[in-house]
Amino acid sequence: MFPEYDVIVVGAGHAGCEAAAAAANMGSHVLLITMNMHTIAQMSCNPAMGGVAKGQIVREIDALGGQSGIISDKTMIQFRMLNRSKGPAMWSPRCQSDRMRFAEEWRMTLEQTPNVDIWQDTAKEIIVKDNRAVGVKTSLGVEITAKAVVLTNGTFLNGLIHIGEKQFGGGRVGEKAATGITEQLIQLGFESGRMKTGTPPRIDGRSLDYTKMEEQPGDEIPSKFSYTDTPPLTHQRSCWITYTNEKVHGVLRTGFDKSPMFTGRIKGLGPRYCPSVEDKINRFADKDSHQIFVEPEGWSTVEMYINGFSTSLPEDIQYKAIRLIPGFENAKMFRPGYAIEYDYFPPTQLKLTLETHLIGNLFFAGQINGTTGYEEAACQGLIAGINAHQNAHELDAFILKRSEAYIGVLIDDLVNKGTEEPYRMFTSRAEYRTLLRQDNADIRLTALGHKIGLASxxxxxxxxxxxxxxxxxxxxxxxxxxxxxxxxxxxxxxxxxxxxxxxxxxxxxxxxxxxxxxxxxxxxxxxxxxxxxxxxxxxxxxxxxxxxxxxEKERLMVEKMNKLEDLEIIPNFDYDKVPALSFEGRQKLKTIRPHTLGQASRISGVSPSDVSVLLIHIGR
Known part of the structure; x- marks a missing residue:
C-alpha cells in the first residue's frame, strides 16, 4: 500500500509542517502522519506569530526557505513591530493571525507540495533495526518504512488535561492523547520527563464592552515576515487591553483549593514566562492588577482569546472571575481555560542536527524537546526536516552556529544545557544579538538555504x-x-x-x-x-x-569564538582515556558527545580546565 519513503514526519503541528515541507522541497519523498487532518497547523493557544526574539526566528525560517513567514503574512489580521523605541537588535515583528485561515493555508501549502503525502492515523511505534529508525507502525496496524523518522508529537504524548478537579486524557481539548511512543522510547534507553502548559478561556466578542478597554491598533504602516512578495496588509483589526483587579483575584483565590497546580495533581513544570493567572496572583501577591490582552481570533469570527488569563481553575470560578474584569461584565464563555501535562524527552539526548544519539535517523522537534511556542517548534521542525533529508540522501549535516542565527542559539542551548521547564527564546539568550537582527536574517541565512537546495x-x-x-x-x-x-x-x-x-x-x-x-x-x-x-x-x-x-565588536567576538568552533572532536572520542578531565566534565561529554570544542565549552559542568585538557588531547 505504501512505498518506502525518504522521510516520515509524525505530527502535523508547527514543527511537523515545517519538517515535511523542508524535506519535500529539498527533494525527499515525505509522508506526514497526523491524527486529524482537520487540525493541521492548529494554533492551539494564542492566535499570533512572532514577538520578542520569536519574530526573529520566523524571519530566519523564511530566509532559509521555510514556510511560516509566508503563511503568517497571508493570514495576519494585525502587524506590530515591537521595541521600536530601542535599538534594532531588539526590534521584533509580531502579528495577530486568523486562526482558521492560518491552519487552512498551511494545509493547502502541504497539499500543493508535490513530494508530500498525508496519512490520517496515529503512530504507535518506531520500527528500529540495528539501532536505526526505519519506519513506523500505526494504530491501524500499518507498517510504513522510511530512511528517516521525525517525531513532532507536541503535547500529545500521554497528554492529560486539567480543569479544576477534573482530568481527562487528551493532547488538546476535544482530541485524544497519543500513547505507545513514550513507553517504547523509554525501553530503548531514552530518559523522559513531564511538562505542563496552559491556555485561557475563549470569550464571545459580542458580549464585551470595548468602551471600558484601551484600544491597541496595529502599526500605521504594517511590515511583514517574509522576504518574498507576500501581499501587504491593507487593513487591520485592533486588539484591546484591560486589567484584573482585587475583586477578580478574590474570586480566583476561592478556587485555589481545587486548583490542580496547588493541590499537586500537576507534576510537570509550566512555562516560567507565561504563568497562569492563579500563579501570577499567588507569586505576585503585592500587585493588585494584571494586564489582560483581548485578541480577536480572525477576520470574521467573534471568538476572542484572553491573553494573560491562562488558567486551570474550575470552570465556574473562571466564569465568575472573568465577569469582574472591566468590559467583561456580560461576558459569554465559549470554553474554559485548561492546563495540559505531557511527556517530553530532555534534549541533551540529541545531536545539533536534532538526530538522537541512541537511534540513528530518528529526529525530535518541537515540544517533545521541552520547548514552548509555535516559533520555537517551527524552527526545530525546519532543521530536523533538513537533516532528515540530508541523512536519507547521505549528505552533510546542516548545523547553524550561535553566531549565525537565533535558531542556532536555541538548538545549542537545548542540546548543551537541556531544560527542565518549557524553553522560550528571548533576545537576552543570544550573546551576538546585534548581529542576529530581524532585518538581516536574509543576509545571514539565504545563501546557506540556497546551498542545501531549500531557498530558491x-x-x-x-x-x-x-x-x-x-x-x-x-x-x-x-x-x-x-x-x-x-x-x-x-x-x-x-x-x-x-x-x-x-x-x-x-x-x-x-x-x-x-x-x-x-x-x-x-x-x-x-x-x-x-x-x-x-x-x-x-x-x-x-x-x-x-x-x-x-x-564590529561582536564580529571580533565571533571570530575569536569560531577558533574553538572550528576544532572538531571525532564522534567516537574516548573521554575515559583522558584522566585529567573532571569527573562531571567527563560524564557530560560522554552523554552529549559535542561536535566541536566550542560546543564542549558551553556544556554545563564542563570547566575551562576541561576545555584546556581537550585542546591538548586533540593536538592543539
Whole structure:
C-alpha cells in the first residue's frame, strides 16, 4: 500500500509542517502522519506569530526557505513591530493571525507540495533495526518504512488535561492523547520527563464592552515576515487591553483549593514566562492588577482569546472571575481555560542536527524537546526536516552556529544545557544579538538555504541585490558632504547640535537623534538618489552606520569564538582515556558527545580546565 519513503514526519503541528515541507522541497519523498487532518497547523493557544526574539526566528525560517513567514503574512489580521523605541537588535515583528485561515493555508501549502503525502492515523511505534529508525507502525496496524523518522508529537504524548478537579486524557481539548511512543522510547534507553502548559478561556466578542478597554491598533504602516512578495496588509483589526483587579483575584483565590497546580495533581513544570493567572496572583501577591490582552481570533469570527488569563481553575470560578474584569461584565464563555501535562524527552539526548544519539535517523522537534511556542517548534521542525533529508540522501549535516542565527542559539542551548521547564527564546539568550537582527536574517541565512537546495534562486538574487544596494547607499553617504550654512537650520529643527565645518552625511547619520528621513532633508540630491532604492536597503545602510562599532565588536567576538568552533572532536572520542578531565566534565561529554570544542565549552559542568585538557588531547 505504501512505498518506502525518504522521510516520515509524525505530527502535523508547527514543527511537523515545517519538517515535511523542508524535506519535500529539498527533494525527499515525505509522508506526514497526523491524527486529524482537520487540525493541521492548529494554533492551539494564542492566535499570533512572532514577538520578542520569536519574530526573529520566523524571519530566519523564511530566509532559509521555510514556510511560516509566508503563511503568517497571508493570514495576519494585525502587524506590530515591537521595541521600536530601542535599538534594532531588539526590534521584533509580531502579528495577530486568523486562526482558521492560518491552519487552512498551511494545509493547502502541504497539499500543493508535490513530494508530500498525508496519512490520517496515529503512530504507535518506531520500527528500529540495528539501532536505526526505519519506519513506523500505526494504530491501524500499518507498517510504513522510511530512511528517516521525525517525531513532532507536541503535547500529545500521554497528554492529560486539567480543569479544576477534573482530568481527562487528551493532547488538546476535544482530541485524544497519543500513547505507545513514550513507553517504547523509554525501553530503548531514552530518559523522559513531564511538562505542563496552559491556555485561557475563549470569550464571545459580542458580549464585551470595548468602551471600558484601551484600544491597541496595529502599526500605521504594517511590515511583514517574509522576504518574498507576500501581499501587504491593507487593513487591520485592533486588539484591546484591560486589567484584573482585587475583586477578580478574590474570586480566583476561592478556587485555589481545587486548583490542580496547588493541590499537586500537576507534576510537570509550566512555562516560567507565561504563568497562569492563579500563579501570577499567588507569586505576585503585592500587585493588585494584571494586564489582560483581548485578541480577536480572525477576520470574521467573534471568538476572542484572553491573553494573560491562562488558567486551570474550575470552570465556574473562571466564569465568575472573568465577569469582574472591566468590559467583561456580560461576558459569554465559549470554553474554559485548561492546563495540559505531557511527556517530553530532555534534549541533551540529541545531536545539533536534532538526530538522537541512541537511534540513528530518528529526529525530535518541537515540544517533545521541552520547548514552548509555535516559533520555537517551527524552527526545530525546519532543521530536523533538513537533516532528515540530508541523512536519507547521505549528505552533510546542516548545523547553524550561535553566531549565525537565533535558531542556532536555541538548538545549542537545548542540546548543551537541556531544560527542565518549557524553553522560550528571548533576545537576552543570544550573546551576538546585534548581529542576529530581524532585518538581516536574509543576509545571514539565504545563501546557506540556497546551498542545501531549500531557498530558491530568486531568493538568492534578491538578497544579493539588497547587499549590493546597501553598499551603494553607504558609498553615497560618504561621498555627499554638506556645509554648515546648508544644514544647521535643519539640524536645529531636529534638535541636534550644529556643525562647524563641511561633513559627509555618513557622519551626521551616526548621531542618535538623526534618522534616514532627516538625512533626506539635509540633502536634496541624496533624497533624489535614495528614491531609486527600496526601504530595506536604506534601513540596512542606516543600521550599519549607527551601530558600526557595536557590530564590529561582536564580529571580533565571533571570530575569536569560531577558533574553538572550528576544532572538531571525532564522534567516537574516548573521554575515559583522558584522566585529567573532571569527573562531571567527563560524564557530560560522554552523554552529549559535542561536535566541536566550542560546543564542549558551553556544556554545563564542563570547566575551562576541561576545555584546556581537550585542546591538548586533540593536538592543539
Amino acid at each position: 534562486e530568486a531568493r538568492l538574487v534578491r538578497v544579493q541585490e539588497k547587499i549590493a544596494n546597501t553598499e551603494v547607499i553607504l558609498e553615497e553617504l560618504q561621498k555627499v558632504k554638506v556645509t554648515p550654512n546648508e544644514v544647521n537650520p535643519i539640524l536645529a529643527e531636529i534638535g541636534t547640535s550644529p556643525i562647524r565645518e563641511k561633513q559627509p552625511l555618513y557622519q551626521l547619520l551616526k548621531r542618535p537623534d538623526v534618522e534616514i528621513e532627516d538625512i533626506k532633508k539635509l540633502s536634496e540630491s541624496f533624497a533624489t538618489f535614495l528614491n531609486g532604492f527600496n526601504e530595506e536597503s536604506a534601513e540596512q545602510a542606516m543600521i550599519k552606520v549607527k551601530y558600526e562599532s557595536y557590530i
